[in-house]
Amino acid sequence: MKWYNSIKIKLLGFFLFISIIFLITLIITFFYMRENQFKENAMKETSLATSKILNYLQTEQANAELLVSILSSMTSQSLEHAINDENFIPSLLSTHLRTDLNLQSAGIWFEPYSVEKSKKDFLLFYNKNTDNTFKKVNQYIKKSTMNYRDMTFYTAGENLKKGEVFWTNVYIDPVTKIRMITVDSPIYRGNTFIGLASLDIAIKEHTKKLWSNLSLKEMYLIFIDREGTFIGKSSSINRFTTDNNIYHMKSSEMGALIKTIEPSLKKHKHKTDHDNNIKKEIYTIDNDPVLGGTSIVATYYFPHTQWNIIIGILEDKVMIQQNETFKNVILIVIFLTLLATLLGYLILQHIFVKPIESINEQLKDNINQDGLHHKLLTCNDNGEIGSLVENLNTRTQALKAAKTSEAKEIEKRIQNEKLLVQQSKMAAMGEMMDAVAHQWKQPLNALSMYSEIIKNDFDDGNVDKAYITQFSIDIQTQIDHMVNTLDEFRTFFRPNKENQEFTLPDVLHSVLLLTKDDLLKNRITVNIEQEDALTINGSENEFKHLILNIINNAKDAFNEKSIEKRELKIRIIQDNEGNRLEIEDNAGGIPKEIIKDIFKANVTSKEEGKGTGIGLYMSTQIATKHHATLSVKNQNNGACFIVKFNA
Ligand SMILES: Nc1ncnc2c1ncn2[C@@H]1O[C@H](COP(=O)(O)OP(=O)(O)O)[C@@H](O)[C@H]1O
Numbered sequence: 001m002k003w004y005n006s007i008k009i010k011l012l013g014f015f016l017f018i019s020i021i022f023l024i025t026l027i028i029t030f031f032y033m034r035e036n037q038f039k040e041n042a043m044k045e046t047s048l049a050t051s052k053i054l055n056y057l058q059t060e061q062a063n064a065e066l067l068v069s070i071l072s073s074m075t076s077q078s079l080e081h082a083i084n085d086e087n088f089i090p091s092l093l094s095t096h097l098r099t100d101l102n103l104q105s106a107g108i109w110f111e112p113y114s115v116e117k118s119k120k121d122f123l124l125f126y127n128k129n130t131d132n133t134f135k136k137v138n139q140y141i142k143k144s145t146m147n148y149r150d151m152t153f154y155t156a157g158e159n160l161k162k163g164e165v166f167w168t169n170v171y172i173d174p175v176t177k178i179r180m181i182t183v184d185s186p187i188y189r190g191n192t193f194i195g196l197a198s199l200d201i202a203i204k205e206h207t208k209k210l211w212s213n214l215s216l217k218e219m220y221l222i223f224i225d226r227e228g229t230f231i232g233k234s235s236s237i238n239r240f241t242t243d244n245n246i247y248h249m250k251s252s253e254m255g256a257l258i259k260t261i262e263p264s265l266k267k268h269k270h271k272t273d274h275d276n277n278i279k280k281e282i283y284t285i286d287n288d289p290v291l292g293g294t295s296i297v298a299t300y301y302f303p304h305t306q307w308n309i310i311i312g313i314l315e316d317k318v319m320i321q322q323n324e325t326f327k328n329v330i331l332i333v334i335f336l337t338l339l340a341t342l343l344g345y346l347i348l349q350h351i352f353v354k355p356i357e358s359i360n361e362q363l364k365d366n367i368n369q370d371g372l373h374h375k376l377l378t379c380n381d382n383g384e385i386g387s388l389v390e391n392l393n394t395r396t397q398a399l400k401a402a403k404t405s406e407a408k409e410i411e412k413r414i415q416n417e418k419l420l421v422q423q424s425k426m427a428a429m430g431e432m433m434d435a436v437a438h439q440w441k442q443p444l445n446a447l448s449m450y451s452e453i454i455k456n457d458f459d460d461g462n463v464d465k466a467y468i469t470q471f472s473i474d475i476q477t478q479i480d481h482m483v484n485t486l487d488e489f490r491t492f493f494r495p496n497k498e499n500q501e502f503t504l505p506d507v508l509h510s511v512l513l514l515t516k517d518d519l520l521k522n523r524i525t526v527n528i529e530q531e532d533a534l535t536i537n538g539s540e541n542e543f544k545h546l547i548l549n550i551i552n553n554a555k556d557a558f559n560e561k562s563i564e565k566r567e568l569k570i571r572i573i574q575d576n577e578g579n580r581l582e583i584e585d586n587a588g589g590i591p592k593e594i595i596k597d598i599f600k601a602n603v604t605s606k607e608e609g610k611g612t613g614i615g616l617y618m619s620t621q622i623a624t625k626h627h628a629t630l631s632v633k634n635q636n637n638g639a640c641f642i643v644k645f646n647a
């Protein structure tokens with residue numbers, strides 16, 4: 001048996017195949033889940049990661065709006081105070097210090113002649129000192145080349161309703177040259193717009209705080225106003241931009257990013273949205289130019305300020321935990337699968353392979369002991385294997401029984417054979433006795449005659465010495481004849497144990513001598529047509545039986561058919577066609593119906609008491625012993641028996 005034909009190997013292969021299929025399915029499922037479920041999770045994670053920034057911005061925005069509203073409403077309520085009390089506004093402003101607001105300066109700006117009838121322009125401007133207190137700047141207006149009412153913050157403020165707030169774009173303060181954003185709230189006297197309050201937030205300070213809320217590794221942040229001008233950007237984005245507007249970034253390099261986020265930015269641009277909720281959109285970008293890999297980008301739009309924040313995070317960073325989990329799950333599953341495979345293999349090996357191996361061993365042992373499989377097999381299995389063993393055992397028992405009965409049969413046959421031999425011998429003896437009786441009848445008659453004659457001759461006086469001499473010779477001749485016959489008869493039935501060489505003519509003549517008178521009485525002439533000196537090795541006496549059987553059968557046939565001219569032709573031939581003995585009669589031949597069966601035992605056409613059907617059967621056995629075959633054919637109006645010797 002080749003190793004790969006073993007059930008063990010097949011089982012192992014089967015289990016490995018199943019596990020591999022299982023693992024492949026699992027891995028595909030996991031990758032599919034990663035692509036879908038995990039990505040969704042990653043986006044949620046991104047939102048969470050940026051929530052701090054959003055909180056900070058929203059709080060700051062709310063604080064600024066609250067402060068500017070207080071400033072405008074207090075000014076409108078207590079205009080006198082505001083103008084004349086040096087500490088009124090600074091004390092209001094100092095409340096911002098309790099918040100995170102990065103206030104740089106603040107101002108109250110009035111409509112022409114609305115405060116002082118003599119003065120067209122009137123304003124109050126406060127700047128933050130290094131000790132975080134605010135101080136009125138008297139010279140502010142002189143430093144400016146532009147009228148404040150022509151500036152964007154003021155023109156936008158004019159259109160605001162009471163209590164409303166407006167955030168400007170990023171601009172560079174003409175006096176301080178600092179990048180700023182201003183937040184306005186209008187001041188009304190009754191229903192008349194008389195000016196506005198403004199707070200200036202310094203961007204540099206402002207964004208500094210932003211970055212502190214963010215770990216900027218593998219991440220970037222872009223913070224723009226409604227025009228797309230950068231309020232702030234993380235340093236990782238710097239190498240892609242020389243300009244201050246996001247739409248003018250080196251777009252060939254930033255193409256993928258801008259292309260993805262631009263539609264959502266444009267959607268909000270210049271849109272007056274009174275819904276105060278932050279709008280959020282999240283995308284994945286396959287080849288993020290800033291991070292150099294797949295990134296998750298979230299854009300947030302603040303309706304009030306109309307700012308946008310764009311945050312990009314490397315997907316792998318967000319998914320690091322999930323990747324780790326994913327890896328662990330796969331490792332655990334591989335381990336469990338292998339364990340299950342091994343266990344499954346061991347269990348099946350125990351319940352399946354082991355019984356088979358044990359049966360195989362038992363069978364081998366059986367053969368070793370006696371070359372047969374007569375021992376019964378044992379097996380503990382209750383399933384198919386057990387039933388297989390049971391059936392094998394049943395079969396073994398059946399074979400055993402068959403073998404025993406076969407042996408009995410053979411024994412019986414041998415016994416029958418012996419009986420047949422005995423019977424045939426008895427039959428032959430009977431026939432021989434017949435022949436001897438005939439053989440003796442004539443000399444006995446002659447002796448009886450001689451005893452009659454001698455008495456008469458003596459009375460007549462004819463008995464003299466010469467007469468007695470002749471008489472003695474005649475009697476001796478008759479007695480010799482009888483003794484000869486007796487001797488032949490004795491040797492005929494004496495079994496000669498050892499094989500010897502003998503010539504066929506000798507055997508033939510010996511048989512003819514015994515049967516001479518019997519043949520004569522039955523008017524059968526024997527004609528020896530050819531008599532080659534054929535030598536055979538075997539039992540002479542047995543061969544005499546064979547010839548005697550054939551001659552006796554012919555005699556029976558002649559008598560049965562009452563044939564007139566009875567002739568036996570005998571030939572002993574040694575030629576090219578082979579060595580053979582032929583005995584041919586003219587008694588009409590063997591009836592067709594029985595010709596193919598006559599060599600079988602107990603086949604006879606003769607009536608009960610006359611025939612036994614054994615003669616030809618025994619003759620066949622004798623022929624076989626002498627390496628010859630006995631056959632018959634009907635020819636010349638008779639049967640011709642041929643004993644043919646093998647070359
Ligand atoms: N020479 C023969 N001519 C015709 N029939 C023969 C001859 N020899 C044998 N048979 C037939 O073959 C039969 C079988 O012969 P055999 O075996 O010697 O048994 P049995 O002589 O006791 O019948 C005979 O009964 C006879 O019918």
Ligand SMILES: [Mg+2]
Pocket residue numbers: 549552553615616
């Ligand atoms: Mg016979």
